[in-house]
Amino acid sequence: MTRGLEKVTGAAPAFTDPLPPTPSRKGRGRHFIVRYLRRNLSLAVGIILLSLLALFIVIGNLTVDTELARPLSVRALQPPSWDHPFGTDRQGRDLLAAMVAGTPLTLKIGFIAGFLGVGIGTLLAFVAGYYRGMTDTVIRGIADIGLTVPGLLVLIVIAVSVRGGLTVNEMAIIVASLAWLNPTRTIRAQVLTLRERGYVEVARLNGMSGPDIILREMMPNLLPYLAATLVSSVSAAILASIGLEVLGLGPLESPTLGMTLYWINFNAAILNGWWWWWVAPIVIILMVFLGLFFLTVGLDEIANPRLRQSV
Amino acid sequence: MSASILRVERLRVSYDHPLGSVRAVDDVSFSLRPHERFGLAGESGSGKSTMALAILRLIRPPGRIDGGEVWLEDQKLSSLSDDAMRALRLAGIALVPQGSMNALNPVLRIRAQIADALGDHGMSLTQRDLTARVHDLLGQVGLPPAVAEMYPHELSGGMKQRACIAIAICLRPKVIIADEPTSALDVVVQRQVMVTLARVQQALGAAVVLVGHDMGLMAQFVDRLGVMYAGRLVEIAPIGEIITSPRHPYTQMLIATLPSLERKGMMQGIPGLAPLLRDLPPGCAFHPRCPKAAEICRAERPVLRNLGDQQVACHFA
Amino acid sequence: MQLAYIARRFGVFLLIVWLAATLNFFLPKLSGQDPVRTKLLQSAQLGGYVHAGLEDMVKEYDRRFGLDRPLWRQYLTYLGATARLDFNYSIANYPRTVGEMIAEAVPWTVGLLGTTTLLSFAIGTLLGALLAWPGAPRWMRWLMPPLWALHAIPFFLLGLILMYLLAFQVQLLPIFGGYTAGAIPSLSFGFLWDVVSHALLPAMSIVLVATGGWALAMRGMMVTTMGEDYVTFADAKGLKSATIFLRYCLRNAILPQTTALALALGQILSGAVLVEVIFGYPGIGALLFQAIQENDFFLIQGIVFTVIVALGLATLILDVVYPWLDPRISYRRAD
Numbered sequence A: 001m002t003r004g005l006e007k008v009t010g011a012a013p014a015f016t017d018p019l020p021p022t023p024s025r026k027g028r029g030r031h032f033i034v035r036y037l038r039r040n041l042s043l044a045v046g047i048i049l050l051s052l053l054a055l056f057i058v059i060g061n062l063t064v065d066t067e068l069a070r071p072l073s074v075r076a077l078q079p080p081s082w083d084h085p086f087g088t089d090r091q092g093r094d095l096l097a098a099m100v101a102g103t104p105l106t107l108k109i110g111f112i113a114g115f116l117g118v119g120i121g122t123l124l125a126f127v128a129g130y131y132r133g134m135t136d137t138v139i140r141g142i143a144d145i146g147l148t149v150p151g152l153l154v155l156i157v158i159a160v161s162v163r164g165g166l167t168v169n170e171m172a173i174i175v176a177s178l179a180w181l182n183p184t185r186t187i188r189a190q191v192l193t194l195r196e197r198g199y200v201e202v203a204r205l206n207g208m209s210g211p212d213i214i215l216r217e218m219m220p221n222l223l224p225y226l227a228a229t230l231v232s233s234v235s236a237a238i239l240a241s242i243g244l245e246v247l248g249l250g251p252l253e254s255p256t257l258g259m260t261l262y263w264i265n266f267n268a269a270i271l272n273g274w275w276w277w278w279v280a281p282i283v284i285i286l287m288v289f290l291g292l293f294f295l296t297v298g299l300d301e302i303a304n305p306r307l308r309q310s311v
Numbered sequence B: 001m002s003a004s005i006l007r008v009e010r011l012r013v014s015y016d017h018p019l020g021s022v023r024a025v026d027d028v029s030f031s032l033r034p035h036e037r038f039g040l041a042g043e044s045g046s047g048k049s050t051m052a053l054a055i056l057r058l059i060r061p062p063g064r065i066d067g068g069e070v071w072l073e074d075q076k077l078s079s080l081s082d083d084a085m086r087a088l089r090l091a092g093i094a095l096v097p098q099g100s101m102n103a104l105n106p107v108l109r110i111r112a113q114i115a116d117a118l119g120d121h122g123m124s125l126t127q128r129d130l131t132a133r134v135h136d137l138l139g140q141v142g143l144p145p146a147v148a149e150m151y152p153h154e155l156s157g158g159m160k161q162r163a164c165i166a167i168a169i170c171l172r173p174k175v176i177i178a179d180e181p182t183s184a185l186d187v188v189v190q191r192q193v194m195v196t197l198a199r200v201q202q203a204l205g206a207a208v209v210l211v212g213h214d215m216g217l218m219a220q221f222v223d224r225l226g227v228m229y230a231g232r233l234v235e236i237a238p239i240g241e242i243i244t245s246p247r248h249p250y251t252q253m254l255i256a257t258l259p260s261l262e263r264k265g266m267m268q269g270i271p272g273l274a275p276l277l278r279d280l281p282p283g284c285a286f287h288p289r290c291p292k293a294a295e296i297c298r299a300e301r302p303v304l305r306n307l308g309d310q311q312v313a314c315h316f317a
Numbered sequence C: 001m002q003l004a005y006i007a008r009r010f011g012v013f014l015l016i017v018w019l020a021a022t023l024n025f026f027l028p029k030l031s032g033q034d035p036v037r038t039k040l041l042q043s044a045q046l047g048g049y050v051h052a053g054l055e056d057m058v059k060e061y062d063r064r065f066g067l068d069r070p071l072w073r074q075y076l077t078y079l080g081a082t083a084r085l086d087f088n089y090s091i092a093n094y095p096r097t098v099g100e101m102i103a104e105a106v107p108w109t110v111g112l113l114g115t116t117t118l119l120s121f122a123i124g125t126l127l128g129a130l131l132a133w134p135g136a137p138r139w140m141r142w143l144m145p146p147l148w149a150l151h152a153i154p155f156f157l158l159g160l161i162l163m164y165l166l167a168f169q170v171q172l173l174p175i176f177g178g179y180t181a182g183a184i185p186s187l188s189f190g191f192l193w194d195v196v197s198h199a200l201l202p203a204m205s206i207v208l209v210a211t212g213g214w215a216l217a218m219r220g221m222m223v224t225t226m227g228e229d230y231v232t233f234a235d236a237k238g239l240k241s242a243t244i245f246l247r248y249c250l251r252n253a254i255l256p257q258t259t260a261l262a263l264a265l266g267q268i269l270s271g272a273v274l275v276e277v278i279f280g281y282p283g284i285g286a287l288l289f290q291a292i293q294e295n296d297f298f299l300i301q302g303i304v305f306t307v308i309v310a311l312g313l314a315t316l317i318l319d320v321v322y323p324w325l326d327p328r329i330s331y332r333r334a335d
Helices: A030-039 A041-063 A095-131 A133-148 A151-161 A168-179 A181-195 A198-205 A210-246 A257-266 A275-302 B048-055 B082-088 B110-120 B127-140 B145-149 B157-169 B187-204 B215-221 B239-244 B249-257 B295-299 C002-031 C035-045 C052-065 C071-083 C098-132 C138-150 C155-169 C189-226 C229-236 C241-279 C284-293 C297-325
Strands: B006-017 B020-032 B037-041 B063-072 B093-096 B175-179 B207-212 B224-229 B232-238 B305-307 B310-312
Touching: A030 A041, A041 A095, A041 A275, A095 A133, A095 A168, A095 A181, A095 A210, A095 A257, A095 A275, A133 A181, A133 C002, A133 C241, A133 C297, A151 A168, A151 A210, A151 C002, A151 C241, A151 C284, A151 C297, A168 A181, A168 A210, A181 A210, A198 A210, A210 A257, A210 A275, A210 C241, A257 A275, A275 C155, B006 B048, B020 B048, B020 B063, B020 B232, B037 B048, B037 B215, B048 B063, B048 B175, B048 B207, B093 B157, B093 C229, B110 B127, B110 B145, B110 B157, B110 C241, B127 B145, B127 B157, B127 B187, B157 B187, B175 B187, B187 B207, B187 B215, B207 B215, B215 B239, B215 B249, B224 B239, B224 B249, B232 B239, B232 B249, B239 B249, C002 C071, C002 C297, C098 C138, C098 C189, C098 C241, C098 C284, C098 C297, C138 C189, C155 C189, C155 C241, C189 C241, C229 C241, C241 C284, C241 C297, C284 C297
Parallel strands: B037 B207, B037 B224, B093 B175, B175 B207
Antiparallel strands: B006 B020, B006 B063, B224 B232, B232 B310, B305 B310
8 A cells, every 4th residue: 555645754665675684694693793782872881881780799799708798897987998998887887898799689679570570561461462351451450550559659568567677588579569560561552562463363363372372473573572671670670679778668687779878868978978888879779770771772772663563 | 838837857856765875756857737637647666755745845854855846837946945935835836645644633623724724824814714714615625614623533534635625725726736635535435535626626727736546546537647657757648648548568557457347357467566666677667577678678768758749758669 | 421531530549549548458467467556566665655645546446456356347447537537646756646747748748749740741841842853953952861861860869969969068958858947937038948948959859850751751752743644744734843843743742741641650759759758858758758767657558548549639630631632532431
């Protein structure tokens, strides 16, 4: 069908074949990845930032004595020195050790909750989006209402209700309990679009079973999108966990990033001029969020509608 | 040739594609006499819609007009400033967009969309005058006055198309370019729309360029027809002669595809596919599919030659 | 038709309210014991300061929610109390009631959140629209990268940074609180300025981050809208650039943007809570923080409920307003 007036504001007119030819095999491999990263700057920046963090964690855990991250290990409130490159806090923690030990904990919560959230969310999204009907209405209704409620508050109520303090793993589960809401919604929207595609129709007519179609036809096409959703879900989970911790609802003895912020606030570290205490965690948190953000944008570009048309 | 109202001379339009530059309109020339109905026919990707936009200077990056000239009466359009060209659109040359597009702003009432056009062209009307004008325009296209207060989604396809025609004529243009105004409409509505178009054209005394691919429609509406292939004009002739004695092989095959009530037989198609614009064959663009093709067709690109009333671009016409 | 839609949306709102109350009631019980009672007793035992009121509270609580009463009875009592906006007394601040304390804090939060959300939405949307428009001044392009980078970080993080830069290093703005301690609230210019200057840092933390987000989103919507057929036709109609920008592009792109606002409210609020905590700004967030510190369970429940209801209300209003913006959505069944 003729496209009539081509949309000349920015897009080239529809040619007879919509796909540019696939690059030759020679282009694949290392060179291809490097060249692609040059084009997709966000992805590159994201990967770099996160790699730096990973390096910090790995090297740190190998070289620094993490026992020093416990309170009362060293003299309190020391500015950075050769002995304590990041200084010490009021409770007598070596801050470098605290960062090295605490960052992976925070990330762990984020990953567990994020993965769980997207895992459950994907399952629900496919079931709702593909089978539609009552299941869809129920799932969508719950997700929609759940999203109206500010997650942090529900998490607070849960956290406060739990007897004693929270462990890191318990936090992860609690955050995960709400983490599936957004992914369900966005992935469902994608599933709905894909469902109308020709090849799904053909598969259905060929007698492929529902789960088969979902796994073999739809899922592969959604992988980039799922990856982008996963990263942003992890980011949201980390934010939620840090939020809970800043409010004092986290694992109190743990040197996670959020708890460090809590103690910083509790002890008015900024006002007291103990600058070394808060610089490190803030820089690390910045790197985490910016890294994840750029990664999401980069993955989004891969999952972009522009390429999705050829799906 | 008598004074033409619209003259297109050697127009060239390209698009920059990541894989190379593409000529969507290649050295196209034709002219339009006052009150004339000119058809521009061709399949998808032949460049005819790009032509329409190019005449209105609406080609935006990554497209650009590479060369050639368009005259409206004595006015050379390329020498107009941006604002002057803007003022010329709708007032001098008006576009009737394709029927299947959503050419109407979904959040504005029809009345507002006409008022926009009038207002931005320097006409300030009182509310009463505006209402009268709008109702009058709607009446000319056969729409009831109530339509003025409606939103586009409340109108049927045919009504939307006629509303677009109403907008197109509101400033009494000299040339109307109708880009596939009837695609996606059923035949009954198609007829309504074409009848409306014919009627307003008569009333205005305007010239019409009808862009499309429906040869049957062309046969019933236009005076002269230009056939485009791969961005090039391959034949221009009065409609009667094109239908009865087409000269260019492509046109011949196009006419042959029209089903006939008299002769019964197999449906004819044109073998092969239209070429990718970025990958045109050398010489004559049609030669890979042409039954008359010879060595010269590959070597040398044919130019439009006059053959009596007709112009043809073929080595063997 | 209109009424049916509004009624339906209102029904959803009531559902949310009910859900909030139910969650508030059941979640604490998940851990098996009754944490409220435990906390009450804890407060009575710890800290050496036992106020007489606490004894009464325990008695009252047992009367209403004692474990001897059947669960559904407790539940109904709770629902009834909530409906009357009776959130009980504050455990830590007896004899003040929870309702009282919330009522005090709400205006601060509404003021801060209201202004910052509106500001960042308005500025961000306009900025985003201009960024997408080829006719906009070139220097605007330079605003993109900083906005982009900023919007990825949480509000409170920027708050901490700003606090250090502007309140500590440069001593430009006050660090803490809603107004200078000891100042007497009055309608005088001096006091108002005091309030504003205390609100500036928290407000900036929110606005600087949120604006970027809105701008980016709007830019995306605008680009999509600009590719629509009716914009091409508007061009062909010879409309002026400003007309096309405002009435054909902006007017359409703002629709999904508004939907995004309704969905983002919860997130914005969560972020604002943390900002208030950092700055000690006397709104709902700081109150919540205090309540958590003091194990004041009734106060926590009351705040959470109030916030959920407020958000539900805001969403309801936006939902009802939306069809007025988009004529395609009639008040009939919009799916």
